């Protein structure tokens with residue numbers, strides 16, 4: 439009995455001092471910036487360190503967080519736009535949904551509606567703002583991934599320097615362009631990605647089709663929870679006030 443009570447106290451005590459899950463995407467991004475200074479300011483794909491941009495850097499390319507691409511081997515695929523203007527997204531950090539909004543919408547039955555219509559539905563903005571699902575990503579990779587599903591691409595074309603991240607954009611015309619193709623993340627984060635999907639599915643009723651589920655289950659087993667993922671999880675759980683059981687109970 440005493441042991442059970444201690445368990446209850448510990449569980450209910452998780453994060454109570456600082457738990458305050460965001461309810462809007464804009465505040466979620468602010469929270470994520472603060473959290474990841476603590477977790478370690480390194481991008482999720484390709485592990486590129488980032489730091490606050492200086493005033494001079496902001497003049498060159500807008501964005502508050504500047505990617506130190508030279509350290510991780512990232513090289514921009516499109517350093518300049520066709521207009522000749524520098525591509526700001528190659529040097530700045532953006533906040534990437536591991537499970538894209540388009541999939542989150544399936545849990546709310548609004549996958550054919552606009553984002554603003556989805557936000558009218560109770561709980562959608564909380565789901566969209568869930569900090570377990572938000573990771574720092576180099577803007578160009580965030581943009582090229584768009585909402586494409588994760589998968590494995592034959593070969594290692596490495597179109598972003600030595601950064602282990604690939605995207606294909608081909609697929610049937612019936613699939614909208616931003617969902618068409620595949621994104622291949624590096625092997626060391628594939629299990630992390632799978633456990634985020636399973637959590638989002640369980641919490642928000644998101645639909646995972648069977649080919650994707652089979653892939654995610656394989657990724658989760660090939661890349662089990664390690665210390666780094668657990669540390670990141672614990673820091674986020676403290677802010678959210680609850681855990682991702684696929685990490686916490688692994």
Ligand SMILES: [Ca+2]
Nearest residue numbers: 602603604622
């Ligand atoms: Ca690869």
Ligand SMILES: [Ca+2]
Nearest residue numbers: 626627630661
């Ligand atoms: Ca991992």
